Amino acid sequence: MVVIMQEGATAEQVAQVVARVEEAGASAHVSSGERVTVIGVIGDREDLTALPLEAMPGVERVVAVLKPYKLVSREFHPADTVIDVRGKMIGGGRFALIAGPCSVETEEQVMESARAVKAAGGHMLRGGAFKPRTSPYAFQGLGEEGLKMLAAARDETGLPIVTEIMDPRDLDVVCRYTDVLQIGARNMQNFLLLAEVGRLDKPVLLKRGLSATIEEWLMAAEYVVKGGNEQVILCERGIRTFETATRNTLDLSAVAAAKLASHLPVVVDPSHATGRRDLVLPLSLAAVAAGADGLIVETHPNPAHALSDGPQSIPTAAFGEYAARVLELARWAGRSVA
Amino acid sequence: MVVIMQEGATAEQVAQVVARVEEAGASAHVSSGERVTVIGVIGDREDLTALPLEAMPGVERVVAVLKPYKLVSREFHPADTVIDVRGKMIGGGRFALIAGPCSVETEEQVMESARAVKAAGGHMLRGGAFKPRTSPYAFQGLGEEGLKMLAAARDETGLPIVTEIMDPRDLDVVCRYTDVLQIGARNMQNFLLLAEVGRLDKPVLLKRGLSATIEEWLMAAEYVVKGGNEQVILCERGIRTFETATRNTLDLSAVAAAKLASHLPVVVDPSHATGRRDLVLPLSLAAVAAGADGLIVETHPNPAHALSDGPQSIPTAAFGEYAARVLELARWAGRSVA
Amino acid sequence: MVVIMQEGATAEQVAQVVARVEEAGASAHVSSGERVTVIGVIGDREDLTALPLEAMPGVERVVAVLKPYKLVSREFHPADTVIDVRGKMIGGGRFALIAGPCSVETEEQVMESARAVKAAGGHMLRGGAFKPRTSPYAFQGLGEEGLKMLAAARDETGLPIVTEIMDPRDLDVVCRYTDVLQIGARNMQNFLLLAEVGRLDKPVLLKRGLSATIEEWLMAAEYVVKGGNEQVILCERGIRTFETATRNTLDLSAVAAAKLASHLPVVVDPSHATGRRDLVLPLSLAAVAAGADGLIVETHPNPAHALSDGPQSIPTAAFGEYAARVLELARWAGRSVA
């Protein structure tokens, strides 16, 4: 790290910082300009994280030089991670289209959605059985009953399942059914949950928090990988900004930036990002063009009766046309969509 | 709610919305302008929440008329809620100064902090034993050992304890020691945790999420109160914006707005909001002037050796002077600080 | 518009609002729910804009029903506007690649850039002669001398010129040279400048402000079109958010949303949006896939010596490869790139 001293910092203050750095087992390189002194600190990442140099007198600010994540970085692992979900591959040029209803509501609804996804060439089935809802008065999901409906749909169509886990106490039951554990945006920094799924041997789809920086998102992935589970799929789903014409602001720069910084596959959720069905196709195409390794998108047999997210769901009747366009662009971009 | 139809929406589309509304047991009042038709929908809050009218053809958007929260609203409960924490009152004109270290580190550190808080006229002791940390490589807290140190400090000083709960599985152990359960900003929408603390008879300090609207914050409180626990203290601790000169942007308008919208007490955390010790006093005073019912602030015997948040902690040696100024303004503002 | 009264608003307050509405020549439709009364207001857009109903006692808030812009809306003008810039068409399926250096620095630099753009199949040349700079100590542009260099490059290559106008007093001199007047992001709400260019018969490229909503952006375009100049090209160039890994957050949802809401062509500036050369190609492709009618991108013969924006400029030596990929995708998307 680099410590930038205040203008007017005294020689004694500089000496105190140097002493504190050396006390922590790191080394300090002082270089003094006409007005400002800068101290380069060289040492072990872990040691330095704990050093509260900004609290010391005379210090203006501290700038990190090393990235705060390691295991998920390209520098540590240059090749793309490819994740195998029951034989469907994602990452390293393998593209996955994941689709299904926001919430699991009925057996017919799930089955009809799954058939539409399968027929359209989709690769996995999404559906929520445990739903995080802003309002305590809103539908909270069917729980295990919903998971069984998803499993039945998998049995018929062969599509692996992606579903959300919210409570560490539900891990056993959810793992019994699902193929990919989804960590929702609101739980991106639920560090306990991250630690728990880090102990499993099951792919994790980690959504970016509403106001998480790319770095914090990668740090959350680092929690999982540090636990031993390297099968993390990053998912960009829109960030919160001042704009209200769309539900969130889809940050496709983050997709390209995350793929440069990390070896993990990155997928995009254009449904939650935009909240508007008429924007889902153009943003899906944009995500593919930006380099996404997959899409996770909402489709529903009857959006006007959906218990959640109807406004942004593609009717299953229109899903084939949607998927054809998306997969065609993925092929154009050199991705394998088999 | 009010449904605003698109320009050019057909009479049939209007009729479908009306039918859908009536099917849900609510009533619809259509009023057509020259270019746009608007449909007023009157019915029960819970029924309407589940109605996905925005997904219907011809609908431009849906505007809520009723507030989505009820139990925490001023309309439902006009008088200020006053919360009793081991005899220290907060709300309804009673002001509380809560202070202590960010993390519990050692018995001496906690005890020294508690004595400083007590001596300065503070009302409660804060300190973290379970710490949410962005980096998996950072200090994660002492756990139950830390809780014991807090309890020891309470035994000596009589100050009630405020400490964070992160994991629903830790509720028993944390409740054994603490007087107020703090829900951190990252867990404001951890709905499971909200439901769990809603079942208890213990005050809850609910921090606003980094990117939570005031409405979402009150909805989170609604989860707790709906569970049966009416002892919720709201805590503004800064929101995430584009500004980088401060760690977060302290939103004091939210304090005044929350006090108008809700009967719950509101406190402010100027330490996390600013991340800078030199801003803590001015923003503490501003919070009091804006109408806050209390402050929760970081103090540490030796900030330059703190394991977390050193840069924003007030040295215990300077805490008395800080507290005197804050309490004097609270008295000026007509609050009781006994 | 719809006026939502506060819970507990009195009948007299409702009557006052109705009277105020009728006084302004509009009509009011009252519908009262169990707890809240809603008043639909029907009248002329201009009259209603000036009605300060939110200031009246008992009013909770006012919701606009009509869009605040008219001339730029799809409802008013359903077909795509196509703009002719010296024979290069943009909009309505015609795609334009606009490229060149951030600042005009030397004759050689401009000429070399123009040749590279021309050789790569680009359609117009960009370059700044009047530069808005955050720092008064930074290079502010060459002024008219720079415009002459651009004109010389147009003479040789035939590429029309796009350059920024900052000061209404410079309109004559800038118009003498340029083919498209660029209004920069910082001037999107410089209403005087908008009014001035609204009186001209010259295409205007209107950048979205750093923190402008899509609606405000369209309102700014409305200023220009209302003045009589219908040749407005909208340009998305990134908005300001909390994310710091990229210079701004490119909002491609805004591109798709603006094209649905308005008939005007929309182009994207991936260079300013990302501030990073390694992100320019993926975001350019994403913009095309999202439906952009063109791109405006920075290229420079020697980015490491550029006087501005070097870090995000594509070296002219690499521009051909970049353009080939972008134009191929535009063709895939059904756009004409001749």
Added chain:
Amino acid sequence: MVVIMQEGATAEQVAQVVARVEEAGASAHVSSGERVTVIGVIGDREDLTALPLEAMPGVERVVAVLKPYKLVSREFHPADTVIDVRGKMIGGGRFALIAGPCSVETEEQVMESARAVKAAGGHMLRGGAFKPRTSPYAFQGLGEEGLKMLAAARDETGLPIVTEIMDPRDLDVVCRYTDVLQIGARNMQNFLLLAEVGRLDKPVLLKRGLSATIEEWLMAAEYVVKGGNEQVILCERGIRTFETATRNTLDLSAVAAAKLASHLPVVVDPSHATGRRDLVLPLSLAAVAAGADGLIVETHPNPAHALSDGPQSIPTAAFGEYAARVLELARWAGRSVA
């Protein structure tokens, strides 16, 4: 500045950066860690601003060490600047309450407002004659006629006038009447206007842009001071965030931070910041407590008939009570309010 090289940057790339730095007349200090090399650059602020080192191969990023502003900084000018506006002082412990209508509408309206401000102990009169409006269909102000009404009110009450200047071509006429030139939030980076008012000998009230960082705000002030006009009053008026319950988010941390970083006086506009009359008093008090040198607030004889900003204007009939509370707190805080 400090140049942080990428992991894996070659010795040649380091050498190129060093060469480029030395070519620009600055000196470079290389310090190499195990994984990353850092280069300290020491030289003149102006030279370094123009150095596009981030564009060079192998460079990860460049961190500024010196603040980009100089004349407005505390380091350059440690004592508070005190500005004399026709005998009313602001800054250095002298507090000013500036109030009046958003727009000048009629002679009576201005006169009535001015009398209320004067009677309440206010120090200056605000009022807009040239209005920046998002909609081209909204009231744009009375122009010179409005300025005359303000001057008449000054003649009677002795209150100096604060009014907005939008167009450099209006400088002569506006200067003929006003005592303080207000630069609105949308024009904070209208560098031409800043340069023009920098040439005058008249106080300038510089509003912070909706999405301007504190640093950019100070840079805008630097433009004015660099032109020779040292009489700049900074004005915080709310920034744009995701929160929609208030019109903007008042950033009082910025007030305290700006006063630490700069010697210029800082005032706060709680009316535009909140957009809600019921929040104006608590936020005014908060601003004073945070250290503001003054307030600029909207009052109107009849807010429900105001042509702009009615919802947030204090009725003149209530202004005395408002002012008494604000001035009492200013005195408590040690400010002179004579």
